[in-house]
Amino acid sequence: xxxxxxxxxxxxxxxxxxxxxxxxxxxxxxxxxxxxxxxxxxxxxxxxxxxxxxxxxxxxxxxxxxxxxxxxxxxxxxxxxxxxxxxxxxxxxxxxxxxxxxxxxxxxxxxxxxxxxxxxxxxxxxxxxxxxxxxxxxxxxxxxxxxxxxxxxxxxxxxxxxxxxxxxxxxxxxxxxxxxxxxxxxxxxxxxxxxxxxxxxxxxxxxxxxxxxxxxxxxxxxxxxxxxxxxxxxxxxxxxxxxxxxxxxxxxxxxxxxxxxxxxxxxxxxxxxxxxxxxxxxxxxxxxxxxxxxxxxxxxxxxxxxxxxxxx
Amino acid sequence: xxxxxxxxxxxxxxxxxxxxxxxxxxxxxxxxxxxxxxxxxxxxxxxxxxxxxxxxxxxxxxxxxxxxxxxxxxxxxxxxxxxxxxxxxxxxxxxxxxxxxxxxxxxxxxxxxxxxxxxxxxxxxxxxxxxxxxxxxxxxxxxxxxxxxxxxxxxxxxxxxxxxxxxxxxxxxxxxxxxxxxxxxxxxxxxxxxxxxxxxxxxxxxxxxxxxxxxxxxxxxxxxxxxxxxxxxxxxxxxxxxxxxxxxxxxxxxxxxxxxxxxxxxxxxxxxxxxxxxxxxxxxxx
Numbered sequence: 295x296x297x298x299x300x301x302x303x304x305x306x307x308x309x310x311x312x313x314x315x316x317x318x319x320x321x322x323x324x325x326x327x328x329x330x331x332x333x334x335x336x337x338x339x340x341x342x343x344x345x346x347x348x349x350x351x352x353x354x355x356x357x358x359x360x361x362x363x364x365x366x367x368x369x370x371x372x373x374x375x376x377x378x379x380x381x382x383x384x385x386x387x388x389x390x391x392x393x394x395x396x397x398x399x400x401x402x403x404x405x406x407x408x409x410x411x412x413x414x415x416x417x418x419x420x421x422x423x424x425x426x427x428x429x430x431x432x433x434x435x436x437x438x439x440x441x442x443x444x445x446x447x448x449x450x451x452x453x454x455x456x457x458x459x460x461x462x463x464x465x466x467x468x469x470x471x472x473x474x475x476x477x478x479x480x481x482x483x484x485x486x487x488x489x490x491x492x493x494x495x496x497x498x499x500x501x502x503x504x505x506x507x508x509x510x511x512x513x514x515x516x517x518x519x520x521x522x523x524x525x526x527x528x529x530x531x532x533x534x535x536x537x538x539x540x541x542x543x544x545x546x547x548x549x550x551x552x553x554x555x556x557x558x559x560x561x562x563x564x565x566x567x568x569x570x571x572x573x574x575x576x577x578x579x580x581x582x583x584x585x586x587x588x589x590x591x592x593x594x595x596x597x598x599x600x601x602x603x604x605x606x
Numbered sequence: 607x608x609x610x611x612x613x614x615x616x617x618x619x620x621x622x623x624x625x626x627x628x629x630x631x632x633x634x635x636x637x638x639x640x641x642x643x644x645x646x647x648x649x650x651x652x653x654x655x656x657x658x659x660x661x662x663x664x665x666x667x668x669x670x671x672x673x674x675x676x677x678x679x680x681x682x683x684x685x686x687x688x689x690x691x692x693x694x695x696x697x698x699x700x701x702x703x704x705x706x707x708x709x710x711x712x713x714x715x716x717x718x719x720x721x722x723x724x725x726x727x728x729x730x731x732x733x734x735x736x737x738x739x740x741x742x743x744x745x746x747x748x749x750x751x752x753x754x755x756x757x758x759x760x761x762x763x764x765x766x767x768x769x770x771x772x773x774x775x776x777x778x779x780x781x782x783x784x785x786x787x788x789x790x791x792x793x794x795x796x797x798x799x800x801x802x803x804x805x806x807x808x809x810x811x812x813x814x815x816x817x818x819x820x821x822x823x824x825x826x827x828x829x830x831x832x833x834x835x836x837x838x839x840x841x842x843x844x845x846x847x848x849x850x851x852x853x854x855x856x857x858x859x860x861x862x863x864x865x866x867x868x869x870x871x872x873x874x875x876x877x878x879x880x881x882x883x884x885x886x887x888x889x890x891x892x
Contacts (some may be wrong), residue, residue: 313721320720322797330711331726333767338733341744348747355750402633405626408618415878419871420634423641426818426874427867428826429842432849433644436856445643445660479637484770484819484888491885505617515617526889533734533890541737544828548846563739570743571831579743590735 342587348580355574366581377582379557380565383470384540387561388593390474392539395481399531402482403489404516418490425483434476435549438462466558469550473559476545481538485531492527496520521604528604532597540590543567562586644867647860648672655856671857678858684836686844693841696758697824700765704820705813707766712775713805717787727776731890733769738823742831749832760832765824771816777887778812779805811880818870818877825870841866 317324349366351359370377406417424431437445440461447459462468496519504519521528543563546552550559553568562582570579642663647655649667678686714720715727745764746755754760782805790800806813828843845866848859874881 316719317721320718323714323718323720323723326710326714326797326801327723327726329707330767330772333707333763334730334733334769334772336748337745337764337767338736338741338769339729341741341748342736344747345744402630405630408623408626409630417630417634418878418882419875420638422874423871424637426822426870427641428822428870429828429845430641430644430863430867432845433640433647433863435849436647437640437643445662448660479640482637484885487881487885488888491882492889494882495886501617509617511619512617512622524889526891529890530888533731537735537737541739543739566740566743567831570746576743576747580747583740583744586740587736590740591732594735 345580345583345587348577349584351577351580353575353577353580355576359577362577366578367585369578370581370585376557376560377562377565380560380562383558383560384542384562386470387474387477387542388536388539391477391481391542392535392593395478395538396485396531396535398478399482399486399535400489400528403486403493404520406490407493418487421482422486424480425486429548431476431480431545432548434472435463438472438549440464463550464555466556469546469554469559473542473546473549476549477539477542480545481535483534483538485527485534488527488530488534489524492524493520496523525601525604528601529598532601533594536590536593536597540586540593641867644860644863648857648864650857650860652857655860671861675858675861684839688837689839689841689844692758692838693825693827696761696765696827696829696840697821699758700762700824701817701820703762703766704768704771705816708768708772708816709775709806709809709813710801712772712779713801715772716776716779717782717784730769730772730776734773736769738764746831755832756834756838758838761824761827761829765820768820768823770819774815774819774884774888775809775812777889778809778884781887782808811883814877814880815884818874818881821870821873825866 348359350361350363352362352365353359402421406414406421409417438447440447440459440463444459444462446462447456450456451459460468462472500519500523501515504515509515509518541563542561543566546554546559546561546564547567552564553560554564563586566579566582566586569575569582646662646664648671649669650664651666651668651670654661654665675686715723741764749755749760752759754763786804787800790804791797795803826842827840828846829838829840830843833839841862845859845862848862
């Protein structure tokens with residue numbers, strides 16, 4: 295047993311030695327990496343680490359943090375009703391807009407792929423425009439407005455479908471529907487571009503071989519040839535879809551107000567903003583952020599597990 | 607007609623293709639409608655903006671809203687041009703800085719094998735998931751420690767470290783043959799020289815793509831978490847204020863929306879073929 299441990303120790307020592315020498319030989323690599331690495335670690339990794347640390351404390355920025363153990367998490371889950379509403383809303387948004395947006399991105403990219411070159415370029419622009427136009431989604435505040443400016447209400451009433459205006463952005467039963475629509479409208483993002491490019495790269499010869507081997511319609515072609523070729527892009531698109539569906543916050547804030555009526559469109563991000571930049575209860579906000587990071591990483595692992603089975 | 611049918615690809619039925627085109631047309635129309643509304647709103651005269659029931663398309667287009675915008679520029683407490691300057695400044699500095707440091711890092715990560723390199727890249731891939739919305743509040747604590755609250759730095763420097771740009775450039779650089787770099791080195795070029803004269807010109811499509819993603823983020827930056835002084839606020843924030851002030855400024859709001867929308871879309875149109883070329887190597891290998 296002890297000889298085994300010695301062996302391991304010796305081996306790791308040797309590995310470290312080799313790694314050290316390799317690192318010395320490649321000093322210039324670290325020099326090139328350094329500026330990005332500092333910025334990346336400071337603003338992408340350290341925030342995650344410190345929010346785990348502060349989640350176990352009471353911290354209001356002015357006084358030094360006080361260690362309170364799991365109290366923040368206990369309060370979140372047992373005492374904070376609004377958090378539970380926010381979790382429910384975020385969950386609904388993630389479960390609907392995540393997969394639907396993902397599948398939409400792929401289907402549209404797939405359909406567009408067979409168009410002639412210039413029409414394809416225009417189609418990509420039309421579908422990607424809502425994402426790149428960014429804060430232009432605020433236009434929905436006017437389209438769905440419940441006063442005289444609301445084009446949707448005006449149109450519905452003109453056609454005689456509804457009698458009076460619907461309070462799209464302040465009626466708790468309507469808000470989430472509008473938000474889901476707006477999120478889906480913006481969901482053809484980086485993943486969509488990745489799919490468009492990936493589909494262009496699939497080897498034509500494989501389709502011909504498939505045709506000879508008895509692939510007889512477009513759906514079989516999709517499942518047996520296209521999708522297995524697209525796995526890396528599918529993985530990238532999935533990461534993008536998760537990012538977007540868990541990150542919904544600005545849209546609800548701009549369209550439904552902050553906080554929204556009865557918290558009916560309150561997401562976890564809105565809750566985070568509430569405690570982080572309104573009440574400055576940073577310990578509590580950190581606990582929310584930690585749970586959010588955890589949920590994102592777990593759902594990413596889950597999606598990866600399913601994507602490995604595509605085309606098999 | 608027979609010719610068209612003969613030209614068809616295998617495994618595609620005519621009915622299926624028709625359905626696909628109809629679907630694309632329908633959804634393309636739905637996706638584009640709000641954009642049309644933004645454009646049309648910007649040119650509506652006052653009486654059309656408040657007509658009931660509202661008209662979707664402008665009937666008598668005017669440039670009044672843009673004129674009002676210029677008049678308003680001088681009148682508000684913080685000149686409107688200041689918001690515009692802030693947004694342009696943040697976008698320009700953030701994008702250039704991001705492209706420079708991320709392409710340096712992408713170069714060594716893609717072309718050299720050194721201890722810690724792969725680990726670092728896998729961290730970047732994980733961080734692709736953490737959007738600014740999620741990181742904002744934890745980042746506040748970092749910014750407070752650095753005393754960067756209420757300065758441009760708090761918005762610009764985190765943008766330098768966007769994981770997306772590094773990821774795309776690294777994946778794209780994998781395609782550059784190592785022999786090219788070695789040949790240059792034999793001729794006596796330093797590592798930095800190789801990066802400037804060989805790598806950068808070859809990865810122009812990836813640079814343009816990273817630029818688009820950086821612009822997309824910075825152009826829409828509202829800076830609401832880190833920036834408090836009115837002089838440092840950005841254009842999207844001003845748009846929010848104009849929209850919130852309601853009726854009196856509806857036309858000006860339309861003009862600002864149009865401006866905010868047209869710039870990134872214009873850049874995207876110019877760079878589109880480069881972007882598609884870059885995204886072809888965007889996959890995450892398992």
